[in-house]
Amino acid sequence: EIRSALVDAEMSSRATQHALERLDLVLGASGAVVWEAGAQEGALEVVGQHQWRFRAGPDGMESFREAIHEQDRAPFEQALAVLFDSGGTLDLECRLEVQDGSHRWAHVIAQPSPGESTADGLVLVGSIIDVHERVVQAQRIWDLAHRDALTGLANRTAFTQRFQKAVEDHQRSLMLVLVDLNDFKTINDTLGHAVGDAALRALGGLLDRHLAAPSWPARIGGDQFLVVPEAITPTHAERARGVGPRNPIPPH
Secondary structure (H helix, E strand, O other), rough: OHHHHHHHHHHHHHHHHHHHHHHHHHHHHEEEEEEEEEOOOOOOOOOOOOOOOOOOOOHHHHHHHHHHHHOHHHHHHHHHHHHHHHHHOEEEEEEEEEEEEEEEEEEEEEEEEEEEEEEEEEEEEEEEEEOOOHHHHHHHHHHHEEEOOOOOOOOOOHHHHHHHHHOOOOOOOOOOOOOOOHHHHHHHHHHHHHHHHHHHHHHHHOOOOOHOOEEEEEEEOOOOOOEEEEEOOOHHHHHHHHHHOOOOOOOO
């Protein structure tokens, strides 16, 4: 009976190892990893080959935090705090550092492991999936729909959407600044469209540098630009009047 039990145990161990190897292959092919962590500062275990810079081990959760892009750490910590306080599922996209020091977008999912906990708190299990290409492509599509290709400012569509939203806020005054280039047609006709485009880019850059915050400048077409401050301060009118005279567009 002992011999039989040992044989069964060995076969079970081999089956488990085989299943883990197959899981590792599947995860590698999908660009995903499965992870398990203890309390907020606890150990981190990872299944699957991955490119992320965090490390498994006793202080792995802190390593994972350090790998998160600094602009994404606050949302991650907020979601993690909610998870530890009330359970549920952590589900968000954030940028994680990879081995070469750059960051890639990842879809991070975690939830408490049923029936498991440590002295420090819950045990979390989850997955990390590389979604960088999808996120970057979605951003490119958004930029094409909402940004002016020549100046990089918001385009007419983005301006209209944001302006309508601002108008609906009846507790806030609005100031609308219309900017255009004098004799722009003459520039195009005499110096060529390349010089005209350079003039538009220069004007867009001036508006972006001098009136970008808390204002939002946009190119609505041709040589016409609009600027709407989010909140009017005594300096806005002066800045709007002075942006042209103080900053003439250099000749080309």
